[in-house]
Amino acid sequence: MSTISKFKKLAGFSAFAFAAMTAANSVNAANWRYAHEEYEGDVQDVFAYDFKEYIEDNSDHTVQVYRFGELGESDDIMGQTQSGILNFVNQSPGFTGSLIPEAQIFFIPYLMPTDMDTVIEFFRESEAINKMFPKLYAEHGLELLQMYPEGEMVVTADEPITSPSDFNNKKIRVMTNPLLSETYDAFGATPTPLPWGEVYGALQTNMIQGQENPIFWIESGGLYEVSPHLTFTAHGWFTTAMMANKNFYDGLSDEDQKLIQDAADYAFEEIIVHIDGLADEALEKIKAASDEVTVTRLNDEQIEAFKARAPQVEDKFIEMTGESGKELLNQFEEDLKEVQND
Template identity: 70%
Template sequence: MTLKKRLTTAVAGALITGMVAFSSTAAAANWRYAHEEFEGDVQDVFAHKFKEYVEEHSDNTVQIFRFGELGESDDIMEQTQMGILQFVNQSPGFTGSLIPEAQIFFIPYLLPVDDDDIIDFFRTSKAINEMFPELYAEQGLELLKMYPEGEMVVTADTPVRSPEDFRGKNIRTMTNPLLSETYRAFGATPTPLPWGEVYGGLQTNIIQGQENPIFWIQSGGLYEVSPNLIFTGHGQFTTALMANQDFFNSLSADEQQLVRDASEYAFDYITEYVPGLSDEMLDKILEASPDVTVTRLTEEERQVFMDRAPRVEQRFIDMTGERGEALLEQFKADLEPYQSR
């Protein structure tokens, strides 16, 4: 067993002990909620708004764990499925290994990157609000909210304007087969790595680039070791709040509604918070480092990458079968109102 796993197991054991001790003493509960980001990042802001609502409207409390405090993404998902954590906020980039259909968010140029369009889509999409909950339920998870965190931006050791510019570059991806297919289509060599290895991998040239929303590039200091920012317009970073389904089903109807209302409250806040965040974080990056370059692909340059997207879409269908194909058809129907804008 690795040191990381031993530490994670020890922390999980301590949490279980706390749960047993607490459950026999009071009607009010302490709910444990883990996410994948740092203090002040989007998932952390969302978590604190969820906590704020729960604690203002009930005697329950919410304990938040940030990135690394209980391990990495796979660890907190495992702990949620075991019932050690009640809530987990995780990107489909990692959940995709558990729920293959969740990888649909990594088909390039499928989702709009305009802030107003993407928020409206997440509010109204039948695929997201009706079809996805059933898929998550099969894994013992109650899907509460999916929400966007911002446009995905690539950083690299040199500016990139074409698939030829990507050739020979190892681009870090999350452990997600479809995201790997995207970067193969773009001309790069996908290199799956856990987040904890990304900064060092860029610093030592094991990888020559990665993708993330701007706020994460800023808060993680990635621009320090990967200073060329490329806006390809290929997608939005999406994440999801889930609950352990056994836990959720054990709640009273009133408490279930409390959880749903808290999720909606946090969603409403974050959809006001995220627009404009990318520009703010980009300004901070440019102020912090004179070495940073910003490349925004022209429509013609972007079209070359868009022409390669259908092979990723086909790979998604091959991986997920009829269910994935039906989900993709619904996605496209849900997205149709935004195509002509």
């Protein structure tokens, strides 16, 4: 056989092998479904698309992302994930807290620092987040893939807030989260649980007089239009979590599990870059869009008045969660002490 004939034969085998491999890959490829709680371009959406990008660049799998409202409210997408209709969900502990009470720890006011560098290091290094939380989520059929911060919490209201007495007789919207209700009760307000879809209208009609969210969400949701007085209380950061249906995840090959973990890690690193400066940018957009907006940043003395009310929320957290909550809180405080002393 000539060299050319051999080459043609080998090329034929190679083409056949490539076609067979491609066919096998297309059979094994999957379209994974991922839902989150925010709008196009918001933090959870950016995270989801970073995750999707990594998966699709490094495998034959595809990821379909669903934004807020496309499959219902937060409770709906969690139910769909637990039942296996969705493969992945991004949901904040504000809603997951009713399912996993310990996740409400993020709503103990003044537990978390507010400077970004410390917050990021905490999420990277915390034993509570990286070792204890995955076990808690697993008990509810969820594989916790990543917890990450979105931004400092800001209160909006119908007038500036500078002291707990300013919250008197005000209904403040909270997520459907018992501990967050306890926080605003401690602050002197009347906590009013509402799903996100009803918040704008409730503010507009004065059914409620305020709410809390990170500043980018206040801007993208237009909340400043109907609740123009923004107060930076320094009481915490909005945290969220990305997770998978555990049965789905456990049924994957080691290779696909690693792919998903790597994609979640990649999205975390990308989102940290994305949120740097995001709050300042959103605040500038709000100020440019409305002359009615006021911005109040509490001074140390004003913060102390709110801080003094935090212990009752911590006590309530331990009452709700028992020994597991107490252990988690102790570890949380140890982890925070370590990153703050670095």
